[in-house]
Amino acid sequence: MSYHLLTYSVLFLPIVILLYQLAPAKARWVVMLAADYTFFWLISGKLIVWLLAATLVTYVTGLMLERFGRKRYIVLTGVMINLFLLIALKYIGVFGLSFVAPIGISYYTLQAIAYMTDVYRGTIKAERKIAKIALYLSFFPQIMEGPISRFSETAESLYAGSDISFENLVYGYQRIIWGLFKKMLIADRLAPLVSKVFSHSDNYDGSAICLAMLCYTMQLYMEFSGCMDIVMGSGEIFGVKLPENFRQPFFAKNAGDFWHRWHITLGTWLKDYVFYPISLAKPVKKLAKKVKLKAGIGVSKFVAPTIALFFVWITNGLWHGPKETYIFYGMYYFVLIFIENITETPLKKLKARINIKEESTGYRIFTFMKLFLIVNVGELFFRSDSVKAGVSMIRSMVTDFHITRLTDITLGVDIYDMLLAAICIILVFAVDVIHERGVSIREKLAGMRLPVRWGVWYAVILMIVIFGAYGAGYTMVDMIYAAY
């Protein structure tokens, strides 16, 4: 079972919607929880025991914080137990043993930690109903790939048992269809080329590697954001407003801004539960004071944020898995964002001095190209088998780039698939441009006459049916971020 399968959107989801709506309002949370655990059973089977364990630990920790006061040792115990489960199940393979981690453990563990920490901080009250904790941690649309939500964002609406409104049903399914478009027409279409080149990169020259790098970035964006559309649409149907995970990331001004638009909920989680605690920690503040005395405020103002940023990016890397390329990926962005932070003020002065207007078209194109390059190089390392392989691929692109060779090699995807992917990518980016301007296409369409509305959605569905990368000649591709 997976979100991109028709079995999910045409069978599982409608059954859940029907049972949910038919149930009395007070019992709807039971239907939802049953659906959550059924879905989890379908994806991870008996490993549901770890989700149940995490739920119990999280619930008990919250209650103990309320009962015995907000003591640090209580929250640390709860957090450590959940972290131990995550590390033991996900990372133990590194040490020679092997366990199987349930799908979604990286996501629900972060949610559990967020809940316990928020109760400790007094931001929210401990929840007495275990059902709410269970619903919050196991909500089936978000269990596989997030988004990572906070208890205050979703718990009440999950438990409330509100009627499914017609508008939510329609809007939700529209978003699901758009997600399937991105996944099936673009992401899955590019997957064979990416797999072929990245797994045998020494057989290809720089031009093929460059193409594979660009295709991987598009594959990842279309798949992850497409799955988020399916997830958000599913949540919307039940009146659960999940936090957005993407906000037109390629329109970011720099690497730092990119991470405010890409996998947003992971970024905000790291900000709230890693960055702030570390930057406000006494030892860090003490160090910053010492540096201020020796080197002045101009240098010391970077100490706490830089140390905190380091831990944010190490955590980001390790969260993806115990692989050197993920850690390299984290450090790559750490260095880039650190450089952006320390050069922000001098660059602003320089731009003012030489009269560069940030709103000018030329500067915007330069910013876009710079960011596009940064993101693609980062994703190349993210996808590579090793850092060494990644370096070798970069070297190939610089020293062995022969674009004419592209016609001489088989890349696992024919020219028709490439052209179609390119057209669909342009279409998705056109939609992103409209969204960046604050226009909701769904709402605009909802205001149009029926033949236009139905025509547009029929066209999108038929594009998926006719041009989708499924069936004979294609290989179904599992969701990338479900593996983390």
Place this chain on the structure above:
Amino acid sequence: MKDKREFYKRIISCVGFMAGLIVILMVLSFVFVRSDGAEIYDGVSIRNKDHEIKSEPDNSIDVLFLGDSECYSSFNPIELLDITGRTSYVCGTSAQRICDTYAILNNAFATQSPEVVVLETNCLYRRTKTDDSTNDSVMNACIKALPVFANHSDWKNVAAKLIPSYGNKKDLENRGFVTRYGIKPYEGGAYMHKTDDVDDIDENTLKYLSLIYNLCEKNGTRLLLVSVPSPKNWSYEKHNGVNEWATAHSVSYLDLNLVADVGIDWMTDTKDGGDHLNATGAGKVTGYLGEWFVKNL
């Protein structure tokens, strides 16, 4: 009252949309149905090979090679011509399914009368069903029920008429052989461990194998099964499976994984650690096969 009217209006709207969609899909299914009911996996490859063969003068090819990437990595038509004086063409394509092998061969017989058809056997162990090729049971049901789902990639036939594209130049110059010069040794040791166990060939493959056999018989062409050396793909169990069929049908079968005389050196003759041969390995296989042709044809 007003609420009830609104409720029924919405139900009708939903049902209407779904009904309209089903009607459109059924109408499109008439467009996407294949007149010959052919089971095709990769229409683009079939079309490309058909174009390549039809670009050759009629009845000019003595040997046709069929199969997947093991085929196009291992048989060198230029070298075979030098050794035997026989012309050949490699119709191997990436991950070729046996249904596509049959389609390519059927098209080839329209303009060619080869003396021998060499079928590389790795494709006999590739899953062939085109209607359950996803792990999505609802999608599989749609594929079974409506031709627009089953044959949706036929849109490429229309695209090919607008933008013709027929494989890459270098491979065409080498008559379908793909030259690879890289070396990545295979160091896993012996891989053909004698056993009586049999890796059965699936029913659908056997069906197409019989169709290929009958097609060769009908055209007076000798069918020869060849397993090229490949530690990553081949095993004694598969050898037994193919040998069983070949013996039952009196078809010659050369398993080069068991022939030391081919002289494959796994430290130098493979481009990817024992999956495919490189140009040197292909030279040795082609040399051995050429000599076999000289002695046996």
